[in-house]
Amino acid sequence: MSEKVNLKKLIIKIIKTLFIWSFILAVFRYIFPARFDNAVSMSLRYAKEMIIIFPAVLVIMGLADIWVPTNLVKQYLGSKSGLRGKFLAIFLGTLPTGPMYIAFPIAAELLRKKASLSNIIIFLGVWASLKIPQLGIEIQFIGLKFSVLRFIFTLMSIIIIALIMEKIIDVEELEL
Amino acid sequence: MIAVFINLFALILFIVSFYFNNKKSKKSLRKALFKGLGLAPQLISLIFIIGIIFAFIPPELIKEYLGGDFSIVQVGAAALFGSIMMIPSLLALPLAGSLIDAGASYTPVAAFVTTLTMVGFVTIPVEMKELGKKITIYRNVLAVIFALIISLLIGVFM
Numbered sequence: 001m002s003e004k005v006n007l008k009k010l011i012i013k014i015i016k017t018l019f020i021w022s023f024i025l026a027v028f029r030y031i032f033p034a035r036f037d038n039a040v041s042m043s044l045r046y047a048k049e050m051i052i053i054f055p056a057v058l059v060i061m062g063l064a065d066i067w068v069p070t071n072l073v074k075q076y077l078g079s080k081s082g083l084r085g086k087f088l089a090i091f092l093g094t095l096p097t098g099p100m101y102i103a104f105p106i107a108a109e110l111l112r113k114k115a116s117l118s119n120i121i122i123f124l125g126v127w128a129s130l131k132i133p134q135l136g137i138e139i140q141f142i143g144l145k146f147s148v149l150r151f152i153f154t155l156m157s158i159i160i161i162a163l164i165m166e167k168i169i170d171v172e173e174l175e176l
Numbered sequence: 177m178i179a180v181f182i183n184l185f186a187l188i189l190f191i192v193s194f195y196f197n198n199k200k201s202k203k204s205l206r207k208a209l210f211k212g213l214g215l216a217p218q219l220i221s222l223i224f225i226i227g228i229i230f231a232f233i234p235p236e237l238i239k240e241y242l243g244g245d246f247s248i249v250q251v252g253a254a255a256l257f258g259s260i261m262m263i264p265s266l267l268a269l270p271l272a273g274s275l276i277d278a279g280a281s282y283t284p285v286a287a288f289v290t291t292l293t294m295v296g297f298v299t300i301p302v303e304m305k306e307l308g309k310k311i312t313i314y315r316n317v318l319a320v321i322f323a324l325i326i327s328l329l330i331g332v333f334m
Contacts, residue, residue, distance in 0.1 A: 043227030056186035062208030129293035141273030157322035
């Protein structure tokens, strides 16, 4: 029931958005008739690129949401430490599971359960910036080389940040 | 190319998932549909904005502000913008790509993308509440510094 209402709301919002932009476009066409075709062809090119990649990315995210419940993440990340724990933190962070504000409570809970600070910082960093489906979008729209460079440098940075923070911060003194 | 790969990947994952549990798989499709519909208004806006960027903002203007040789002001502004804004990367990445197509340099675009994902000014209150002041401040300050280093390195290697 509530899903139906929700669906209706979403579709109304989409129609509204289309209406608003059609109006803006009509105004542009009136003011700059010469450039109008150019704008339309550029928009269509990007629309096409989005249509070929977004459904697949959304399906992957939907599947991950169903198969990788946050409980599983907690269970695995909480118990492993050392180098294996670091790899696990990276792996679990790249899984397409939800926005950042979900990750903070998980991180806090794990720290209370004595997970190592560096692993948690790695997990948070990877979760925020190196999600697998987003990488597909990045390669499609910016390019493979950019994406590979960003992935490597970001991963290295996250690990360095985690090690620096573990050196500086004494978890025992924190009130979590 | 990447689109073909991702679509194949999604298809294989879905078939495997369906084989193990068709109910769960259907649920995941419904989730995907709703997420897509929720994202659609912003994607539609983005498509129109990109058209307007290309057709109505002269390329010289984009080159002047976001292109050309490395400039501290340019990269700093891009990093500040990325740190403050909270745009889902599913939207920000196509936008970033369109700016590069329009003549922007890689360094400021990288600064924008890295700070957008690594630094979250908007989520600082939530982070402080959950993890405390100390972790939050160190994490975000270090993230800003490293995001700038990353964008410079990307600029050098691209």
